[in-house]
Amino acid sequence: MSTAGEQGGLGKYIVVYLCMLAVTGIEVAIAGSNPGGAHLLPIMLILAFAGALLGVLFFMGLAAEKRSLILFVAVFTLFVMATINYGWTDSFRVLMGVPYAK
Amino acid sequence: MSHPDVALGGHHAPAMEPSPFAIPAIKLAMWLFIISDIMTFAACLVAYGFLRNATPNWPRPYHSSTIISVLVMTVILVTSSLIMLMAVRAARAGDRANAFRWTMVTLALGILFAILHVREWFGMIGQGVTLSTNPWGTGLFGGAYFSVTGMELLHVIAALIALLIIGLGYKSGRYGAAHVENCNLFWQFINIVWMFVVPLVYLMDIAS
Amino acid sequence: MHEVSAAPAAHHGPPTTFIRKHVFSTDHKVIGIQYYHLALVAVVVGMVLSWLMRIHLGWTNAAIPGLQALSANGAPGGVMTPEYYLQLMTMHATIMVFFVLTTAPFAAFGNYFLPIQTGAEDMPFPHFNMMSFWVTLTGFLVLVSAFFVSDGPPLAGWTSYAPLSAIGKAAGPGQGAGQVIWATALGIFCVGQLLGALNFISTVLDMRCKGMTLSRLPVSAWAWFITSCMGLTAFAVLMPACILLILDHVAGTSFFIPSGLVINDQLIPHSGGSTLLWQHLFWFFGHPEVYIAIVPGMGIVTHVLVTNMRRPMLSMKAILYSMWALAFLSYMVYGHHMFVSGMNPFSSLVFSFPTLMITIPSTIVVLIWIGSLYGSQLRINTASLFALGFISMFVSGGVSGFFLAQPSIDIMLHATYFVVGHFHMVMGVAAMFGIFSGTYFWFPKMYGRMMDETLGKIHFWLTFVGTYCIFMPFHYLGWAGNVRRYAAFTDDYLKPLIPLHQFISVAALFTGAVQLIFIYNFINSRFRGAPAPPNPWEGTSLEWIMPSPPPWNNFGGKDPVVYHDAEQYGVKTASGADYIMQNSPEQALPGGDGD
Numbered sequence: 001m002s003t004a005g006e007q008g009g010l011g012k013y014i015v016v017y018l019c020m021l022a023v024t025g026i027e028v029a030i031a032g033s034n035p036g037g038a039h040l041l042p043i044m045l046i047l048a049f050a051g052a053l054l055g056v057l058f059f060m061g062l063a064a065e066k067r068s069l070i071l072f073v074a075v076f077t078l079f080v081m082a083t084i085n086y087g088w089t090d091s092f093r094v095l096m097g098v099p100y101a102k
Numbered sequence: 103m104s105h106p107d108v109a110l111g112g113h114h115a116p117a118m119e120p121s122p123f124a125i126p127a128i129k130l131a132m133w134l135f136i137i138s139d140i141m142t143f144a145a146c147l148v149a150y151g152f153l154r155n156a157t158p159n160w161p162r163p164y165h166s167s168t169i170i171s172v173l174v175m176t177v178i179l180v181t182s183s184l185i186m187l188m189a190v191r192a193a194r195a196g197d198r199a200n201a202f203r204w205t206m207v208t209l210a211l212g213i214l215f216a217i218l219h220v221r222e223w224f225g226m227i228g229q230g231v232t233l234s235t236n237p238w239g240t241g242l243f244g245g246a247y248f249s250v251t252g253m254e255l256l257h258v259i260a261a262l263i264a265l266l267i268i269g270l271g272y273k274s275g276r277y278g279a280a281h282v283e284n285c286n287l288f289w290q291f292i293n294i295v296w297m298f299v300v301p302l303v304y305l306m307d308i309a310s
Numbered sequence: 311m312h313e314v315s316a317a318p319a320a321h322h323g324p325p326t327t328f329i330r331k332h333v334f335s336t337d338h339k340v341i342g343i344q345y346y347h348l349a350l351v352a353v354v355v356g357m358v359l360s361w362l363m364r365i366h367l368g369w370t371n372a373a374i375p376g377l378q379a380l381s382a383n384g385a386p387g388g389v390m391t392p393e394y395y396l397q398l399m400t401m402h403a404t405i406m407v408f409f410v411l412t413t414a415p416f417a418a419f420g421n422y423f424l425p426i427q428t429g430a431e432d433m434p435f436p437h438f439n440m441m442s443f444w445v446t447l448t449g450f451l452v453l454v455s456a457f458f459v460s461d462g463p464p465l466a467g468w469t470s471y472a473p474l475s476a477i478g479k480a481a482g483p484g485q486g487a488g489q490v491i492w493a494t495a496l497g498i499f500c501v502g503q504l505l506g507a508l509n510f511i512s513t514v515l516d517m518r519c520k521g522m523t524l525s526r527l528p529v530s531a532w533a534w535f536i537t538s539c540m541g542l543t544a545f546a547v548l549m550p551a552c553i554l555l556i557l558d559h560v561a562g563t564s565f566f567i568p569s570g571l572v573i574n575d576q577l578i579p580h581s582g583g584s585t586l587l588w589q590h591l592f593w594f595f596g597h598p599e600v601y602i603a604i605v606p607g608m609g610i611v612t613h614v615l616v617t618n619m620r621r622p623m624l625s626m627k628a629i630l631y632s633m634w635a636l637a638f639l640s641y642m643v644y645g646h647h648m649f650v651s652g653m654n655p656f657s658s659l660v661f662s663f664p665t666l667m668i669t670i671p672s673t674i675v676v677l678i679w680i681g682s683l684y685g686s687q688l689r690i691n692t693a694s695l696f697a698l699g700f701i702s703m704f705v706s707g708g709v710s711g712f713f714l715a716q717p718s719i720d721i722m723l724h725a726t727y728f729v730v731g732h733f734h735m736v737m738g739v740a741a742m743f744g745i746f747s748g749t750y751f752w753f754p755k756m757y758g759r760m761m762d763e764t765l766g767k768i769h770f771w772l773t774f775v776g777t778y779c780i781f782m783p784f785h786y787l788g789w790a791g792n793v794r795r796y797a798a799f800t801d802d803y804l805k806p807l808i809p810l811h812q813f814i815s816v817a818a819l820f821t822g823a824v825q826l827i828f829i830y831n832f833i834n835s836r837f838r839g840a841p842a843p844p845n846p847w848e849g850t851s852l853e854w855i856m857p858s859p860p861p862w863n864n865f866g867g868k869d870p871v872v873y874h875d876a877e878q879y880g881v882k883t884a885s886g887a888d889y890i891m892q893n894s895p896e897q898a899l900p901g902g903d904g905d
Contacts, residue, residue, distance in 0.1 A: 048302070072123065117871075118518060
């Protein structure tokens with residue numbers, strides 16, 4: 001049980017908590033000032049991943065676990081999540097009527 | 103790093119090889135379930151994004167009132183996650199009373215979140231959104247919206263039931279701290295999924 | 311703080327009532343046998359369906375006695391309609407892929423032998439394990455119930471391509487209720503397999519007895535572990551896809567139905583979904599599923615061969631890494647099922663490359679098998695014969711994969727019997743041979759009695775010749791342009807091929823009938839076979855240290871301690887035996903074959 005470092009105060013978690021709220025705040029600010037913007041999707045995805053990473057590492061405590069578990073979860077999940085995204089190119093194609101994203 | 107002591111009423115505790123991840127099976131199973139659930143949500147969000155991307159007349163119906171409501175829901179959910187962590191800390195310290203109290207606070211915030219979520223749904227239904235039609239654009243919108251958010255809501259409800267059962271069970275001594283920790287993992291996971299649902303479903307489609 | 315003991319719930323007392331012992335049992339061994347029996351029932355149903363199809367393909371106008379009773383609309387007068395042919399085809403494939411090829415090698419043998427091979431008393435979550443079986447059985451019953459709804463089972467194939475699968479009754483008989491039942495059954499099945507995968511992975515990582523380091527695990531345990539990792543993520547994607555498909559049917563959504571679709575001069579009232587989305591989601595699951603069916607077979611065959619060769623594999627590590635590579639690559643190749651789907655043509659290149667790459671680990675495994683067999687004194691018994699048959703089928707079926715991996719060739723061959731021959735040999739028959747090999751090998755342990763070897767060998771040779779007679783000609787049919795999924799070839803350019811179809815049909819009926827030998831042998835040996843000693847094949851892994859059949863708590867309450875890997879064959883020992891069991895502290899003397 002790797003719980004070392006979790007005996008300290010709540011300080012770390014409050015910082016993470018504020019960061020997660022800030023990520024959402026930034027998302028709303030960007031999306032609100034530029035509704036339907038062309039490059040919104042990559043920005044939103046990057047911010048969402050940043051927020052999720054904070055949650056997984058600290059609130060789910062992955063950062064305090066053994067390195068082997070971190071690697072297992074990270075490699076397994078990220079790899080499989082990456083491979084399911086291949087179908088995207090076909091959605092662009094249906095919209096543009098050409099075999100690639102314009 | 104020894105394997106967590108395996109002791110259960112009267113039976114001998116076999117000597118086992120240590121787990122390579124140094125976590126007990128019950129926690130490993132929760133991580134595995136979460137990995138699997140991540141793929142379920144990934145499939146839903148990929149399907150949502152695919153259709154959203156491939157459809158020219160996708161509605162952008164969200165006004166500032168919805169966005170404020172979603173922000174409030176986010177604050178509630180993230181706060182509840184922080185409080186759930188306090189329950190875990192208390193449980194690890196063997197403080198059953200405090201662990202129970204914090205679990206119940208998490209439960210209350212979760213219920214509030216679910217109520218606001220349902221209120222959001224009723225708002226959409228009130229504006230004429232159904233699974234196959236809506237006043238603004240492609241009929242796909244309703245089905246996609248309700249599927250993705252419904253999946254989230256389903257998980258929230260499941261987690262609330264788990265929080266209640268584990269909270270009460272932990273208080274009465276039926277469950278151990280590991281169960282509270284597992285509850286925490288699942289609750290945090292829901293929080294993380296919400297971090298994707300908010301930008302992809304709501305913020306991408308703010309009305310201009 | 312260490313109240314966190316979280317005892318793996320593996321310790322339960324002996325079952326006391328009949329129901330707890332044989333029906334709602336939490337014992338992994340009983341659950342494994344339940345899975346095996348489910349697979350046996352399913353394979354008989356699937357095989358009878360294939361007989362019906364083959365009779366129809368060979369003699370299109372022949373009336374099949376009794377078929378009218380099954381479906382008056384589907385087979386008026388006993389002659390099946392083209393639609394009913396497709397319905398039978400869909401059910402044959404769905405039952406075989408999900409309830410035979412997934413349940414038998416993975417869930418049945420895995421449940422029975424994985425905890426034993428890791429030296430555990432049970433899996434960490436026996437109740438989940440029990441649920442896993444009962445949920446899977448429910449899925450099977452739901453699927454089979456499609457035969458008894460008004461329009462019969464669905465006709466969209468086991469891949470259920472949209473929009474055919476999504477628009478409901480307008481697409482043909484069975485596409486209403488039947489298709490919803492199909493999607494529901496698969497959704498249920500996914501839940502069952504997820505529960506199983508959780509247990510398998512936790513068993514391997516957290517339930518190994520003293521000394522059973524990961525590197526000492528037998529190869530079959532590794533194969534089940536790798537398969538579970540695939541199942542954990544693949545089934546998790548099929549489940550939401552099935553839910554969306556059901557919503558398209560019952561809730562009026564249009565996830566997979568494009569706008570402006572006209573069928574029978576009627577505009578289908580749906581808007582804007584994507585048919586390709588279904589294929590992407592389905593095949594993202596579907597390709598790993600192929601490896602979920604075959605990797606346990608590879609593990610079983612390696613385990614059987616190494617026991618009967620009496621010497622170690624040339625490199626067990628290379629086999630393990632290759633199985634991992636197969637699992638890894640299986641997520642990157644799914645688009646090769648979609649070369650003709652209208653997918654982005656650039657994607658074909660991206661998917662073709664890893665598809666050709668996946669032949670490398672497959673080839674490495676085969677080369678190690680053959681290289682290890684070369685010059686070995688292989689003990690010929692039914693289990694090792696079926697293991698050799700597996701290699702033969704895997705190679706014969708795998709070679710045609712090289713052709714199909716290339717989009718330009720695949721576009722010509724995709725809709726023909728060439729593909730049908732390819733996947734039947736490489737994932738159907740090869741996986742079945744793996745199941746047979748495992749059955750003849752482990753039957754003594756599971757049931758406490760030996761199977762009849764003579765009958766087993768007859769069963770092997772007739773099945774081996776029979777399956778080649780069925781599936782090799784499929785490739786020629788494909789080259790000749792024989793389209794798959796057609797119910798009859800009476801009045802067109804395919805007419806000259808009908809005699810070949812009739813030959814295949816005879817071979818299929820013959821090979822199917824041969825399986826009765828197996829079923830007789832199975833049932834007869836179950837009750838009248840010679841009592842099995844604990845270690846009939848002189849194996850080294852932990853299943854052979856216990857009596858046959860094992861007691862409810864596996865090792866009789868003792869904790870095994872392991873000193874070796876499972877490959878201590880061909881060694882010189884003080885006792886004169888040529889092998890050292892995993893739990894024996896004995897060390898090999900210098901000068902054995904295995905050095």
